[in-house]
Amino acid sequence: MEEPGQIKRALLDASAGAISGGISRTVTSPLDVIKIRFQVQLEPTSSWALLRGDLSGSSKYTGMSQATKDILREEGLPGFWRGNVPALLMVMPYTAIQFAVLHKLKTFASGSSKTVDHLSISPYLSYISGGLAGCAATVGSYPFDLLRTILASQGEPKVLHLTDAIMFFSALTAVHSVVYPTMRSALFDIISTRGFRGLYAGLSPTLVEIVPYAGLQFGTYDTFKRWAMTWNWSRSFNTSSTTDHSLSSFQLFICGLAAGTCAKLVCHPLDVVKKRFQIEGLQRHPKYGARVDHRAYKNMFDALQRILQSEGWHGLYKGIVPSTIKAAPAGAVTFVAYEFTSDWLESILS
Numbered sequence: 001m002e003e004p005g006q007i008k009r010a011l012l013d014a015s016a017g018a019i020s021g022g023i024s025r026t027v028t029s030p031l032d033v034i035k036i037r038f039q040v041q042l043e044p045t046s047s048w049a050l051l052r053g054d055l056s057g058s059s060k061y062t063g064m065s066q067a068t069k070d071i072l073r074e075e076g077l078p079g080f081w082r083g084n085v086p087a088l089l090m091v092m093p094y095t096a097i098q099f100a101v102l103h104k105l106k107t108f109a110s111g112s113s114k115t116v117d118h119l120s121i122s123p124y125l126s127y128i129s130g131g132l133a134g135c136a137a138t139v140g141s142y143p144f145d146l147l148r149t150i151l152a153s154q155g156e157p158k159v160l161h162l163t164d165a166i167m168f169f170s171a172l173t174a175v176h177s178v179v180y181p182t183m184r185s186a187l188f189d190i191i192s193t194r195g196f197r198g199l200y201a202g203l204s205p206t207l208v209e210i211v212p213y214a215g216l217q218f219g220t221y222d223t224f225k226r227w228a229m230t231w232n233w234s235r236s237f238n239t240s241s242t243t244d245h246s247l248s249s250f251q252l253f254i255c256g257l258a259a260g261t262c263a264k265l266v267c268h269p270l271d272v273v274k275k276r277f278q279i280e281g282l283q284r285h286p287k288y289g290a291r292v293d294h295r296a297y298k299n300m301f302d303a304l305q306r307i308l309q310s311e312g313w314h315g316l317y318k319g320i321v322p323s324t325i326k327a328a329p330a331g332a333v334t335f336v337a338y339e340f341t342s343d344w345l346e347s348i349l350s
Helices: 004-039 046-052 064-075 077-081 084-110 115-120 123-154 162-175 183-194 196-200 203-238 249-279 300-311 313-317 320-349
Strands: none
Touching (some): 004 064, 004 077, 064 077, 084 123, 115 203, 123 183, 183 196, 203 300, 249 300, 249 313
């Protein structure tokens, strides 16, 4: 059994992680919804289609600005927070587990539970610790990620015109499926049709994605923090100043911004594959584009190959613009909120 101090530290890290994750997810939800709509759209998006010269009028979303206007007009402001409840239920335990496991691994690697001592460990151990923490957090919170993706991707117009209603009813009758109005309806239908395994659809590409993503995010964050602290030290040394070398909130924000951007740019294709697995066989309103057929992909590698064949390399980077725009502030907000919340909780509990 762990010592009380270790248990308190784990609870502190988990609480700080949950709070920071909840704040970050709520703030960036609109960008996440737009990103998911692009990722699950089988039709081309304008930026790539224009380059190829094959832009058709069948694409539902053709750019960030157009997608924002369409969602606002058709679904109202709440449309930008579709799936935010399961997203919060996913991200809060995810970040809680992630930061608690990460701190434990870094404590083991450095031989000290003090956060400041964790920067002294090898950069390689920072990347490995981040990847392992991401794996543990993913397995623990994945069903909520699945539900969030389904609710955010399907779309639900505020008012159905007669022609839309006829199309919608015909589509639903043909596939014997529904557009889920709530998280509960989605949960029970997935369990009844796919079993509990259905709640982990797309887990394999997610785990393959999360190792490099979490590793890069936490590893580069620690690296940028080291660089910033070295810069603070050299500046104070050159000016003979005795000021504190600790990082300012702005510097922490920039470090988180850079870490989130680097990780997302490298791992985005695997995120696209994950989203396709999560929504395959599920009905969407016809006006939101083609649906991904049930068992459209045999496995992760088959999905990558099929997307490359039918949509080209750009298909693996659908939604990269809103994804990067979202990942940068999301990473920054998460890290800054975690640092401040952790310090605040530590001052209260100590």
